[in-house]
Amino acid sequence: MHKGEEATMQYRLLTLGATVLTTLLMGGVVQAGTDENDVEDGQTGGSSQTVEVEMFDYTYHPAELEVEVGTTVRWVSEEKRTSHDIYFPDEDIGSPRLFPDESWERTFDEPGTYEYHCRPHEDRDMDGVIHVVAAGDAE
Numbered sequence: 530m531h532k533g534e535e536a537t538m539q540y541r542l543l544t545l546g547a548t549v550l551t552t553l554l555m556g557g558v559v560q561a562g563t564d565e566n567d568v569e570d571g572q573t574g575g576s577s578q579t580v581e582v583e584m585f586d587y588t589y590h591p592a593e594l595e596v597e598v599g600t601t602v603r604w605v606s607e608e609k610r611t612s613h614d615i616y617f618p619d620e621d622i623g624s625p626r627l628f629p630d631e632s633w634e635r636t637f638d639e640p641g642t643y644e645y646h647c648r649p650h651e652d653r654d655m656d657g658v659i660h661v662v663a664a665g666d667a668e
C-alpha cells in the first residue's frame with residue numbers, strides 16, 4: 530500500500546467516527562424532544578418537575594421565576610391570616626382564593642411570559658411573572 534491509499538484509509542476511518550458521533554448526538558436530541566410520552570426517563574427534555582412559589586407578606590416568593598416548558602408551578606400560601614389568589618389577566622385564568630396552607634397549580638406547556646397578580650391585593654402591587662423557556666434554554 531503506498532502513501533496515497535493509507536491517507537484515504539485514515540480519512541475513511543475519521544469520517545466513520547464522525548458519522549457515529551453525529552448519530553449519537555441526533556439520537557440524544559430526538560430523545561429529549563419526546564418527553565411527553567417518555568415514561569422511562571422523566572429527566573430528559575422538557576421538564577415535568579414542579580416548582581413552588583410561596584405566598585407570604587403579601588408577596589410571591591420568588592416574584593419572578595424562569596422554568597422550562599412542561600413545568601408545573603405550585604403556589605402555596607404560607608400566609609398567617611389573609612388569603613391570596615393567582616390571576617393571569619391576559620388569559621383570564623385564575624385560582625380560587627387560597628387560605629393558609631392551601632395551594633394551586635398550573636402547568637406551562639407553551640414558552641412565553643406569563644404575568645399574574647393577586648386580585649384581592651392588586652392595589653398592594655402583589656404581582657409576579659413566570660418566564661417559560663424551551664427545554665435546555667433555562668439558565
Ligand SMILES: [Cu+2]
Nearest residue numbers: 613647650655
Ligand atoms: Cu394577595
